Every structure is written in C-alpha cells, then in structure tokens.
Amino acid sequence: MAWLTTELNRHIYAYHVLDAPTIPDAEYDRMFRELQDLEAAHPDSATQDSPTFRVGATPISEFKQVIHTLPMLSLNNGFSPEDVDSFDRAVRKGLIAEQTEYASELKFDGLAISLRYEDGVFVRAATRGDGATGEDVTVNIRTVRAIPLRLHGAIIPRVLEVRGEVLMYKLDFAKLNMRQRDAGLKEFANPRNAAAGSLRQLDSRITAARNLRFFSYGVGALEGADMPESHSKLLDWLGQLGLPVSNERAVVTGAAGMLAFYTDIGNRRAGLAYEIDGVVYKVNRLEHQRQLGFVSRAPRFALAHKFPAEEALTQ
Numbered sequence: 123m124a125w126l127t128t129e130l131n132r133h134i135y136a137y138h139v140l141d142a143p144t145i146p147d148a149e150y151d152r153m154f155r156e157l158q159d160l161e162a163a164h165p166d167s168a169t170q171d172s173p174t175f176r177v178g179a180t181p182i183s184e185f186k187q188v189i190h191t192l193p194m195l196s197l198n199n200g201f202s203p204e205d206v207d208s209f210d211r212a213v214r215k216g217l218i219a220e221q222t223e224y225a226s227e228l229k230f231d232g233l234a235i236s237l238r239y240e241d242g243v244f245v246r247a248a249t250r251g252d253g254a255t256g257e258d259v260t261v262n263i264r265t266v267r268a269i270p271l272r273l274h275g276a277i278i279p280r281v282l283e284v285r286g287e288v289l290m291y292k293l294d295f296a297k298l299n300m301r302q303r304d305a306g307l308k309e310f311a312n313p314r315n316a317a318a319g320s321l322r323q324l325d326s327r328i329t330a331a332r333n334l335r336f337f338s339y340g341v342g343a344l345e346g347a348d349m350p351e352s353h354s355k356l357l358d359w360l361g362q363l364g365l366p367v368s369n370e371r372a373v374v375t376g377a378a379g380m381l382a383f384y385t386d387i388g389n390r391r392a393g394l395a396y397e398i399d400g401v402v403y404k405v406n407r408l409e410h411q412r413q414l415g416f417v418s419r420a421p422r423f424a425l426a427h428k429f430p431a432e433e434a435l436t437q
C-alpha cells in the first residue's frame with residue numbers, strides 16, 4: 123500500500139508541479155481507485171500523505187485561529203523607477219556596499235498562505251490574516267494538488283514553514299465564472315477574489331473543484347536544516363523538496379538590473395497564465411537581509427514594484 127501511495131504521489135507531482143504527466147489519466151484513475159479499495163479494506167495501514175486524503179469527507183463548521191510562529195511580512199510598495207533607485211540607494215547605504223544583488227520574482231495576485239511541514243509531512247495551513255494570526259485552512263489547502271502532502275529529498279527538515287501565494291489561473295477563473303453565470307450565481311470580480319472565496323469554503327469538495335494553484339516565495343520557521351545563504355538558493359531548495367516555485371525569477375545587480383527585470387515581465391504580463399500585480403525585489407544574500415532588518419512589519423531588504431492597474435479587460 124505504501125508503495126502505491128508513493129507511486130501515485132510521484133505521478134501527482136509530475137502532473138501538477140512539473141506540468142509533465144507520467145501516465146495516462148485512465149491509468150492514474152485505476153491506481154487511485156485501487157488505493158481507495160485497499161485503504162477501505164485496511165484502514166489502519168493508510169498513510170497521512172495518501173492522495174485519497176486530499177478531499178475531506180465532512181464539511182467543517184468554522185475556521186480555527188492560528189498564531190504564526192514567525193509573523194508573515196508585508197512589503198513596501200514602489201511605483202516608479204525613482205522608487206526603485208531610492209530603494210537601491212537605501213540598501214547600499216545600509217550595507218555600506220557599492221553594488222548588491224537582488225533576487226527578483228513575480229508578485230502573484232492571490233492570497234498569502236503559510237504551510238507547515240513536520241518531518242516532511244504536511245500538517246497545517248493558515249492564511250496570513252493580520253500577519254500575526256491567521257485562519258486554519260488546512261482541510262481546504264489539502265485539496266490543492268500542487269501542494270505536496272510529503273516533502274522529498276535528502277535533507278528533510280524537522281520543521282519547515284513555507285510561505286507562498288494561493289491563486290487561480292486566468293483560464294480556470296473564466297470557466298468558473300461561466301459556471302456561476304449558467305447556474306444563476308454571482309460571478310467573481312477577479313481571480314484573487316475567486317481564490318479567496320474558494321479557500322473560505324467550509325466544504326472542501328467545493329474547494330477541490332476550483333483547481334487552485336500555489337507558488338512558494340519564502341519560509342517562516344525552519345528547524346533541523348541549515349538555511350541556504352541566499353534567497354535564490356532558498357527557492358531552489360524549496361523546489362528540490364517538491365514545492366512549486368516559479369521559474370519566472372532572476373538574480374540581478376543594482377537598480378538597472380531590477381528595472382530591466384520589471385520591464386521584461388511587464389512586456390510578458392498579459393501572456394502569463396495567472397495575474398500578477400507587480401514584481402518583488404529582495405536583497406539576495408540572507409546575511410545582508412539580517413543586517414538591514416525591518417521597519418514595523420515591512421522588511422528594509424525588499425520592495426514590491428507594482429504595475430499600473432490593468433485597464434478593465436474588454437469582453
């Protein structure tokens with residue numbers, strides 16, 4: 123049974139995280155049903171990372187509160203090249219450095235979530251909330267196929283909290299609104315609201331039908347493994363553990379490098395499968411991040427460079 127669970131999780135990972143299916147759907151469905159039958163016959167030998175556990179049987183009655191081990195940070199916003207320039211100058215002043223490297227990545231327009239893994243097993247998910255306290259959405263997050271129920275790789279940390287964004291792809295959003303319209307239900311205003319609404323469902327079978335996605339962008343608590351030396355290496359490591367990490371990221375130098383990244387992403391924004399509302403720059407070396415620290419809840423070492431709000435898309 124355990125081997126069948128591992129085998130199925132491998133196919134789920136290939137399909138949902140690598141976008142590279144390894145077996146035909148019919149074969150996958152047959153294996154899934156076989157595992158369900160085996161678990162029904164031997165319930166005590168089912169394992170916690172079984173893909174059959176992704177959709178909860180009974181709806182929950184309310185969402186419990188979760189106090190984040192480490193607060194979930196917000197970001198300072200920038201809107202112009204001058205804002206990026208002054209960000210770079212403030213960083214170089216704080217580090218007494220000539221030039222510094224920035225990890226640049228997309229700013230997904232979804233909602234921030236913290237995933238907790240203990241000995242590699244997914245145990246809890248919470249919304250950002252006010253940064254200090256969020257809502258327990260474990261049952262609903264378990265239905266997001268791209269989120270592994272068990273991490274894989276050589277070094278599995280004792281505790282790992284992954285921060286990332288839950289989102290709905292533009293195509294899934296359009297299909298959902300068509301279903302809403304056909305059912306005479308209210309349509310969602312944008313993919314972000316649709317993702318948030320899908321996570322607030324008390325019945326996880328509804329969440330499971332919404333095809334939510336997830337991209338990691340950082341970590342909170344980490345025990346039993348060393349933190350990599352830079353943000354870019356941290357994201358590489360999360361990818362090796364089996365967590366979804368976007369490839370649309372780069373390490374650039376100085377304000378010029380950040381602005382070139384912003385312009386490149388801006389040119390390709392309409393063609394992305396999901397909505398973004400900007401890009402995020404982070405001083406890459408974690409030692410430098412520690413030196414710069416935070417002001418209130420926003421780090422001095424990061425900046426969100428926003429795009430102008432997209433004109434209402436013509437129907």
Ligand SMILES: Cc1ccc2cc(C(N)=O)cc(O)c2n1
Pocket residue numbers: 195196197227228229230231232234287339340402424
């Ligand atoms: C520290 C921090 C806080 C919020 C974030 C949010 C996003 C995002 N919305 O994609 C990406 C990041 O790298 C973030 N980083």
